Amino acid sequence: MITKRIALFAAAAAMLMSADAAFAQRYGxxxxxxxxxxxxxxxCNRLHHGRGEVRACLQSNWRRLSHDCRSVLRNPGGGQRWR
Structure with a gap:
């Protein structure tokens, strides 16, 4: 009984985490x-998110970006890769 509850809780938590990640990606x-x-x-503070303007701006300012920002742009997970 307890094992079944733990499994259900783990499944629900996994669903919530994946939904949260998708929401975060979609809304910037x-x-x-x-x-x-x-x-x-x-x-890039005057540009609009969601239309590719911010990514293009970051790419055009590549050498000025922080190391961490360049790193996440190279490997953004499910997103697009650069360089």
Whole structure:
């Protein structure tokens, strides 16, 4: 009985975590938006999220970006890869 409850709880937690990650990606709080927040504010703050403008701006400012931001842009998980 307890094992069944633990399994159900684990399944529900996994579903919530994956839904939260999808929501974050869709609404600008994915890994790139989170890690690159300072770089976005510094170099791309007047651009709109969700249309590729911010990513293009970050790419055009590649050498000025922080090491962590460049790292997440190279390997953003399920997103697109650069360089």
């Amino acid at each position: 709080r994915g890994p790139v938006a989170t890690v690159c927040a300072a770089d976005i504010n510094r170099h």
